[in-house]
Amino acid sequence: MQMSHRISGFQCSPIRRLVPYAREAKKRGIHVYHLNIGQPDIKTPAEALAALSSFPDDIIAYGSSEGRDDLRQAWAEYYNRFGVGITSDDILITTGGSEAIQFSFMTLCDPGDEIIIPEPYYTNVASFANIAMVTLVPVTSTMDECFVLPDIGEFEKRITPRTRGVLLCSPNNPTGHVYSPEELTALLEMCRRHDIFLIVDEVYREFCYDGKTFISVLAYPEYADRVICIDSFSKRFSMCGARIGALITRNKEVRDSALKLSQARLCPPEVEQYVACAAFRAPATYLEDVKKEYEKRRDFFVARLKKIPDIRVSEPLGAFYLVVEFPVDDAEKFAIFMLKDFSHDGSTTMFAPAEDFYVTKGIGRKQARLAYVLNTGDLAAAADCLEAGLAAYRKKYMS
Structure with a gap:
């Protein structure tokens, strides 16, 4: 067949x-x-494991499509500890960070549209792009230059009328590079000039070494209308199998549009969200x-x-x-x-x-x-x- x-x-x-x-x-x-x-x-944090046996309801029912209110609130408070002014309304809970990337593509792009991505990149993004019928347009970073962000001019050369955004992963999978504030600012300015979006996968944000402080793309409110942040519990709390992620943006139109996709799959997993909320109670x-x-x-x-x-x-x-x-x-x-x-x-x-x-x-x-x-x-x-x-x-x- x-x-x-x-x-x-x-x-x-x-x-x-x-x-x-x-x-x-x-x-x-x-x-x-x-x-x-x-x-x-x-x-995994003991607080999360304990929550597995203390789920309070006697029916595991459908939850809200945007995710549990208590988890979204806890996630917002987590960001605010880093001085990032996010509210629970800015957060859409997804089935892992993977679904958040896929929702981003399907919200921003029509079939045949393009997303620019530095390579090497997280290889499963190719599958998300195929599902959304999106073309990935590479800009190559090299081992000789420690995988730093290529010159912004290389990105601008690849912008066409079908370009809808740039996808970044920082700290990076697979290279381990952490993009600097200067690299982020240059990309954000380019996105504003060309009226496109910057999507940043920040799943590994906690793991930034050599005494350096991680800077989130959400720390630039002046670019809020064109920023989408991808997050997940998988690596932070060793909860890969729980499949709890988030699409975070201050752009209400993007959130409302992505919510339509969330409603189509009904809701993210309810028990895992309850466990994830408990993980936030782990000590610093x-x-x-x-x-x-x-x-x-x-x-x-x-x-x-x-x-x-x-x-x-x-x-x-x-x-x-x-x-x-x-x-x-x-x-x-x-x-x-x-x-x-x-x-x-x-x-x-x-x-x-x-x-x-x-x-x-x-x-x-x-x-x-x-x-x-x-x-x-x-x-x-x-x-x-x-x-x-x-x-x-x-x-x-x-x-």
Whole structure:
């Protein structure tokens, strides 16, 4: 039977498509260190876990399409602690940050419209764009320049009558770059000049290192009419499976339009919203300790990877990802080799090949995204596997 043209344009996620190889490796008794996916191993706050068993209603009923009032209020208070003047009316609860991105595309764009995006980018955005029939237009940032924002002139070259906005992720997945106030201001000014929107995925906002303070795009009220912020509980509180996110904007027309999409899917998950609200009651030390732990892991992992001969390693400023460039012909071929044909002391390492984190074809073929979400002992063992695996792969395929 004929499948839709829309689905034929989808790519399998490079974060998950090698899972069958990992599953087979585990069946053979191989331990797999998962650096392919941003699944934190840090415990969810006790306050949230306790809420799972204290849901007060005896029926899990439909909730409001815009989300629970208590959660939206708690989220607004969270932002206000950082001096960002947001009200609960500015917040639309979504089923994860993914739905918030998809709602943004479908609210702002007609089929065939364009969103400019710095690459490498969070690869699943390609699927959200396909669903909305939106074209992603890349502006390439490079490892040689530490993935800083390309010159604004490069963005302006790509603006056409079909351009509806720019999508940014900061702290960035997959590079770990944190965009500076100067970079944000330059983008916001460009968006105002061309009457387009700036969408910023700030899911990793807590994880900003080296003593630097994260600046939210919401901290620029003079640009409020053209700003959409994407947020989520997944990484902040280790609640990836709860699927609670938010679309946040002071632009009432955007909110009212996105609410139509929210009403079509009825409501976000009610129990998970109740749990998320409880997570906000976790002490401030919870997030402080999580940030310190990830910064420690970053420092350890970057230093260890740099000891591997001929590997190139980016130095992330935030989030919990980094990009490496392997001395191989094809990072995906190497990834499959690691899972299918290799083990070191009974273990191997899984990572996400980076080629599909680029819109532009042919870039990033030797690169991979690594998520340093494991404890330092496991990161050390994973790096040992990578080093041994690289030597074995190059001997077999490149000598």
